[in-house]
Amino acid sequence: MSISMQLPDYLVERDPNRCIKCKVCVNQCANEVHSWDEDIDSVIAAEEKCVNCHRCVTYCPTRALKIRRNPTEYKENSYWNARTIRGIDRQAEGGGVLLTGMGTDRPIPIYWDRLFLNASQVTNPSIDPLREPMEIKTYLGSKPDNVIIKDGKLIKELPPQLVLDAPIMFGALSFGAISLSAVKSLAKAATDCGIMWNTGEGGLHRDAYEYSKNCIVQVASGRFGVDAEYLNAGAAIEIKIGQGAKPGIGGHLPGEKVGEEVSRTRMIPIGSDAISPAPHHDIYSIEDLRQLIYALKEATRYTKPVSVKVSAVHNVAAIASGIVRAGADIVAIDGVRGGTGAAPLRTRDSVGIPAELALASVDSRLRQEGIRNQASLVIAGGIRNSSDVVKAIALGADACYIGTAALITMGCRMCQTCYTGKCNWGICTQDPKLVKRLNPEIGAQRLANLIHAWSHEIKELLGGMGINALESLRGNRLMLRGVGLSETEYRILGILPAGE
Amino acid sequence: MKRVYAREEVCAGCKLCEVYCATAHSEYPNSILKAFLKQETRPIARILVEVDQPLSFALQCRHCEEANCTQACITGAMTKNPETGIVTNDESRCVGCWTCVLVCPYGAIKRDETGHKVASKCDLCSNNDTNPICVEKCPNNALIFAEISRGGE
Amino acid sequence: MKYLVIGNSAAGIGTIEGIRQVDPEGSIMLISDEPYHTYSRPLISYYLAGKVKPEKMYYREPDFYEKLNVNLRLGVKVEEIHPDEKTVSLSTGEIVKYETLMLATGGKPIIPEMPGLQFKGVFSFLKWDDVKDIEANINKYNKIVIIGAGLIGLKAAEAMVGLEVKVTVVELANRVLSAILDEEAAEIVQRTLEDKGVEFSLNNTVKEIQGSGDKVSGVLLQDNTELECDAVIIAIGVSPNKDLATEAGLAVNRGIVVDDYLRTNYPDIYAAGDVSEGYDILYKQRRVLPILPNAYRQGYTAGHNMAGQEERYHGGFGMNAISFFGLPMITAGIIKPDSSEFTEMIERDSTKRNYRKIVLRDNKLVGFIALNEVDRAGILTGLMEKEIDINTFKDKLLYKDFGYAHLPKEYRQEQLLGVIKL
Ligand SMILES: Cc1cc2nc3c(=O)[nH]c(=O)nc-3n(C[C@H](O)[C@H](O)[C@H](O)COP(=O)(O)OP(=O)(O)OC[C@H]3O[C@@H](n4cnc5c(N)ncnc54)[C@H](O)[C@@H]3O)c2cc1C
Ligand code: SF4
Secondary structure (H helix, E strand, C coil), X not given: CCCCCXXXXXXXXXXXXXXXXXXXXXXXXXXXXXXXXXCCCEEEECHHHCCCCCHHHHHCCCCCEEEEECCCCCCCCCCCCHHHHHHHHHHHHHCCCCEECCCCCCCCCCHHHHEEECCCCCCCCCCCCCCCCCECCEEECCCCCCCCEECCEECCCCCCCEEECCCEEEEECCEXXXXXXXXXXXXXXXXXXXXXXXXXXXXXXXXXXXXXXXXEEEECCCCCCCCHHHHHHCCEEEEECCCCCCCCCCCEECHHHCCHHHHHHHCCCCCCCEEXXXXXXXXXXXXXXXXXXXXXXXXXCCCCCEEEEEECCCCHHHHHHHHHHCCCCEEEEECCCCCCCCEEHHHHHHCCCCHHHHXXXXXXXXXXXXXXXXXXXXXXXXXXXXXXXXXXXXXXXCEEEECHHHHHHCCCCCCCCHHHCCCCCCCCCCCHHHHCCCCHHHHHHHHHHHHHHHHHHHHHHHHHXXXXXXXXXXXXXXXXXXXXXXXXXXXXXXXXXXXX | CCEEEECHHHCCXXXXXXXHHHHHCCCCCCCHHHHHHCCCCCCCCCCEEEEECCEEEEECCCCCCCCHHHHHCCCCCEEECCCCCCEEECCXXXXXXXXXXXXXXXXXXXXXXXXXXXXXXXXXXXXXXXXCXXXXXXXXXXXXXXXXXXXXX | CCEEEECCCXXXXXXXXXXXXXXXXCCEEEEECCXXXXXXXXXXXXXXXXCCCHHHCECCCCCHHHHCCEEEEECCCEEEEECCCCEEEXXXXXXXXXXXXXXXXXXXXXXXXXXXXXXXXXXXXXXHHHHHHHHHCHHHCCEEEEECCCXXXXXXXXXXXXXCCEEEEECCCXXXXXXXXXXXXXXHHHHHHHHCCCEEECCCCEEEEEEECCEEEEEEECCCCEEECCEEEECCCEEEXXXXXXXXXXXXCCCEECCCCXXXXXXXXXXXXXXXXXXXXXXXXXXXXXXXXXXXXXXXXXXXXXXXXXXXXXXXXXXXXXXXXXXXXXXXXXXXXXXXXXXXXXXXXXXXXXXXXXXXXXXXXXXXXXXXXXXXXXXXXXXXXXXXXXXXXXXXXXXXXXXXXXXXXXXXHHHHHCCCCC
């Protein structure tokens, strides 16, 4: 065996003046970084295994631990940088596709941060949300071209709508990729907050049926866990065509993660790899998609909106138009920063386009075609905070999916090793000893706190703009100005530079 | 009476309850660092986390209604307070014969041999309104302090 | 008197506490020929060694009798019981009437017939007064012979070593603590005591105590060796103090015979503790179990019954927790089975003086020895007491960290969630 060229990514620093040898770090690290050495009566660290997940740092009762980036420098090279070299090393020693988890960490331009919101001054006074009612309730679904009101009553019935108390939903995180504890946390929080959670392609676990009124059930190319009961249990159905983190690739769940519960829920044998085909084998055209959409509507007697989720790719605007014309009630677009439980690194980092640009171009296109009202637009892939949400709404979204932000809320430290199944926070794992680390009550409470906090902030920002209903902001790009963008980017985003 | 109950389905097996219990019953109840690094002998926790992965849960004295330990105690040091129901060991009278260890069906009594040998056990450090320290500090709400009536109560 | 209790030790105190739990009012008289506030008998060796001060000898708080409203008669002996008249006569000449009577008269030392018992310096080791007698002339003793290597004999030996007296223990059996240890464990314990200077003469006994003047000067052993010494402690066992009962016509066997409610053959006379023959759930027969937990538990249960709250005594079994020179051991039940219906499992670490043995019968735990590593042994005792089927976790019984995590889920949750009466 030859020597490994890979250096530990992190160094574990243990302050001997603070370490009380309680071994909490030892028992908490699923990567087996920390271990107790009887002979020297100390805890030692196998740093090469450290993924910087902060479990030990957070649990150490005396704050004796610090995780630092390994300061060892590679010879300076602005092109062949450390990251590139490490990638090559990993493949030289392992010989496989590089796998990773979570959304891309590459320095892709963050358009959200180049966008600035307006605020009212003098002539159109701002509104204080603490004193005035502020409406952020959101209805997702196809809206009719017109409404007929007679004697104060709505004549034409609306197509089925999803009702959200805030324009935020938990994105598709499948049971299998995430633990049942995480599923329960999301499901309970969504129910408590009056928003939606999404099963992802993992089916609906028995224990989650009680939260199905607030659930979007997904139908992906593998059709895992799909049956009539499942389709009818949810508040809406989502056809998953693509995912921002890995456009063009189906979901992969390794057999080790398919234990009894996952197997039952996904309706596949224990231990079998759950590999969703890259395409839906029955969809090769918009017409095929239309057939599936209507098959699902038929199966649920037209009581539930049907959403179609696609990755943000080059001609996303045309694709979205096709989806709307195929009869979808909701179009969900997942940008390049979208998260994942496992994806090939190269795909994650370089396939797809940023959500902001995709959103703006889809909204513009649907408006141009006069079909914007036929479907709601949901944007996903890197929504970090309430101002991202507000900017997304102004760019044309009806609501946002949050995935990564929700995971962080439950404790995820973005160590990007979800694919190993050893998530120390009990989120992205099926190992029962890890799963129980996430207490769904705590998870749900934290998520609910987040949603409430964001809702407050959204109202605050709206009030500042002198707007008292979120509806008035939808696609209202005049409320946005940009800084430091190119002519083309201003054009695509449909906004003016700051100062104009 | 209110007792501490473990919820094994969310116990992370971290054993922080042991750390905080040991500290709270040390010479430096307010400082983990001092309790472990300054006190001459290592502080002893009165709670014990049992681990047989994936199972783990914390266990401490159940403060039995008819406590074997108080009945078997050869010196009379182990008593159950008739008002609070708390079973405590009067360490000044305990001689460390370990008869309580012999009869406690929960294995809830530890041997403290750091000084004068004494049986060391949960004293339910609470005035009934506040949570005992283990409950208070459990990072995952895997311990609850509650009145659950079942069986013999 | 509504309740009359004879004996002021574990069983007597258990009785009073049991009565008072049910009947806060009924008059109680407690009679004991020992002149002391209730004290812990097992502490007498600690007292002798100077490890426990006189004020810490007491088994209950100073205001115990007052609080429980007990009419206390110390230093008074009950001479006779008249079951038909429901009276007892006392050494003071008084006659006391009772409605229910508890005989908690405990045990008395077994003193074998042999020449020389009359010499000064021959002691038994059962009562506080016994050790006070030894203490009175402790400076005069340089060498002592202890007859019997049982719990009491060895506890006495440990105390004497602490007082810098040279000790030889003479024991008829082939090993020390033969009632509670097997050969292997006994050997470890013996070595520990020998390391502290105790000498042993096993498979041997004292034939005669020799004296010069009125004092002990040595002993003659069965193998005809002579040992010089200036004191002898006889600790070959206790026998039930049942004479009162026998004379009164109560049914007695080795001890006073009691039913499942601790009643003798007279419905208003109860017996508990070292004097009675309670049910041994392992041997499945009535036996005298002269240990304190048993005495208290029997007394306590009898107390409930005497006060009218019927409660069965489910029986007990032999169990002991004891240590010598910092070497602790916990043993219970059948530890040296002699037939093929038993299986044994053993784990040892001789470098650390650790020894653990498990004895099984019909998939139930019926005995164990834990030497040195004694932590959480009570879980095993509990499994014995509740006669739990151990088949599913048999292989784990010897785990170092054996505990509830290894027990079946239903049992664990039942035990840990509810507080179940034992
Ligand atoms: C040195 C020593 C160490 C021991 N160590 C342990 C140990 O570690 N663990 C353990 O479990 N057990 C131990 N034992 C045994 C334990 O002490 C007994 O099992 C327990 O004391 C029995 O209690 P009892 O109430 O049945 O009887 P006793 O304690 O024998 O008390 C009976 C009382 O009744 C009095 N009495 C008797 N007849 C009359 C009468 N006619 N009138 C008035 N009073 C009367 C006696 O004087 C005595 O005070 C030890 C015993 C000794 C001596
Ligand atoms: S120490 Fe054991 S026997 Fe005593 S009260 Fe607590 S759990 Fe019950």
